[in-house]
Amino acid sequence: MPKRWVSLLFIALCLFGYAASSQGAATTSNLTVNTTVAARASLVLASATINFPDSDPTTVPSIGATENAVNVTARVRTGSxxxxxxxxxAGGDLTSGSNAITIDNVTWTATGAGFTGGTMNKTTPQAAGSWTGPGVYAGTFSYFLANSWNYATGNYSATITYTLTAP
Incomplete structure (x- = not known):
């Protein structure tokens, strides 16, 4: 046999031996991964306070808040x-001492998918947004106060509470 064939045979036998020796025993085992994902909600209003400047009721019948438009971000984790x-x-009417401006004189408009405008109310929660499924929803609210000659002078305030619910 020529030397060349002997060398090739030797190399082939070595490779076969290496391949056979590298095939050892094998076993598998499974791992179960669990997690709990609960419903969550997060609401961010870019401004915690809005202000309506004094204006002449004859020329400015509706006063826009100086902070308009207020960015709103609702983050919800819920079922699809x-x-x-x-x-x-609203926690009550706008008050200044014993004087009051009924809270239904404050309205808002909304931009952004799912956000809705409306009129403030102190007895019944008003819809301001609605979304199906989890996600991050961004929009804006712009607030307006109906202006009137009938308001007594003073510095008025009221507390408004937003509630975001993710069932």
């Missing part, structure tokens, strides 16, 4: 078919 809601409820 569940509906998350954003509601707003």
């Amino acid at each position: 078919a569940s509906t998350a809601t954003l509601q707003v409820l």
Whole structure:
């Protein structure tokens, strides 16, 4: 046998021996991974305070808040078919000492998918947004005060509460 064939045979036998020796025993084992994902809600209003400047009721019948438009971000984690809601409820009328401006003189408009405009109310929560499924929803609210000659002078305030619910 020529030397060349002997060398090739030797190399082939070595490779076969290496391949056979590298095939050892093998076993598998499974790992189960679990987690709990609970419903969550997070609401961010870019401004915690809004202000309506004094204006002449004859020329400015509706006063826009100086902070308009207020950015709003609602983050919800809920079921894919569940509906998350954003509601707003006034804690009372705008008051200055014993003087009051009824809170239904404050309205808002909304931009952004799912956000809705409305009128403030102190007894019934008002819808301000609604979304189906989890996600991050961004929009804006712009606030307006109906102006009137009938308001007594003073510095008025009220507390408004937004509630974001993700069932």
